[in-house]
Amino acid sequence: MKGLLFGGCSFTWGQGLYFYSDLPGLIYPPNETTYERHHLTDAHLKFKDTIRHPRLIANHFNTFEVVKNVNGGSEDETFDFFNTIFDRNTKGQEHSSYEKYSYEDIDYIIIQLSQVSRNKFWFTLNGKRQFCGAWVGGDNKINFGYNIENLFIWMEQNNMSVDEWFELHKDLQVKPLITS
Numbered sequence: 001m002k003g004l005l006f007g008g009c010s011f012t013w014g015q016g017l018y019f020y021s022d023l024p025g026l027i028y029p030p031n032e033t034t035y036e037r038h039h040l041t042d043a044h045l046k047f048k049d050t051i052r053h054p055r056l057i058a059n060h061f062n063t064f065e066v067v068k069n070v071n072g073g074s075e076d077e078t079f080d081f082f083n084t085i086f087d088r089n090t091k092g093q094e095h096s097s098y099e100k101y102s103y104e105d106i107d108y109i110i111i112q113l114s115q116v117s118r119n120k121f122w123f124t125l126n127g128k129r130q131f132c133g134a135w136v137g138g139d140n141k142i143n144f145g146y147n148i149e150n151l152f153i154w155m156e157q158n159n160m161s162v163d164e165w166f167e168l169h170k171d172l173q174v175k176p177l178i179t180s
Contacts, residue, residue, distance in 0.1 A: 001063045001107050005085070006054040007078030008112030010035065013071045014052030018044035035071050057110075066106070068096045074118035075173055078111055116173045117166075123154045 006012050015035055019026060027039040049055060058065035068081045081096040086103060120131040133145035155165055 001061050002104070003064045003066055003101070003106045004054065004058050004061070005066045005082070005101075005106045005109045006112070007068070007075075007081055007109070008073065009114040009118070010072045012052070012054060012112045013068060013073075014048040015071055017048040017051050020051065021047040023047060037071075054110075063107075066097070066099065066101065069098065070096055074114050075111070075116075075177065076119045079176065082109070111177065113177075116170050119169075119173050121151065121165075121169050121172070123151065125150050125154045125157075 010016075016032070018040060019028070021044065023041070023043050025041060026044065027036075029036055029039070052067070054065040054067050066085060068077075073081070077096070085097045085099055085101050087100050120133060122129065122131045124130075130147060130150060132147040132151040151165075155162070160168070
């Protein structure tokens with residue numbers, strides 16, 4: 001079997017798995033979603049790599065796995081990572097992988113989906129293409145991050161409610177998964 005390509009967020013990368021090691025110097029973060037690279041040694045990260053899901057699946061099939069160098073992410077970042085390793089449109093994404101592969105090197109691509117709202121929402125306002133960020137909190141309410149003022153103007157111009165916008169955002173994120 002050829003290699004397996006994995007894309008996803010911190011779950012795919014293996015965040016927190018280093019806490020299963022007996023290695024010294026582990027410092028627990030203030031909560032389960034915080035990642036602080038400066039608290040980890042290279043040994044902690046190497047241990048994590050040996051027990052994360054992509055490695056276990058690759059071991060089962062006696063092959064190799066390809067995973068992003070960096071923790072976290074969204075589907076947007078997953079597709080940027082894929083473009084980087086296949087040497088397509090890599091400007092600004094080189095940090096996600098220093099490795100290069102051809103399509104013939106990979107048998108399967110496995111994508112672990114994250115929260116759809118981690119992805120950028122692109123829109124055009126006053127002739128300028130821009131994006132905003134939003135996320136769903138633990139209370140299932142939409143929290144808006146950067147460039148929200150312009151998104152609200154765009155929504156008003158398009159007579160769109162927050163719920164309608166979120167449905168559109170989800171649809172736009174699912175489409176590349178189906179068509180790619």
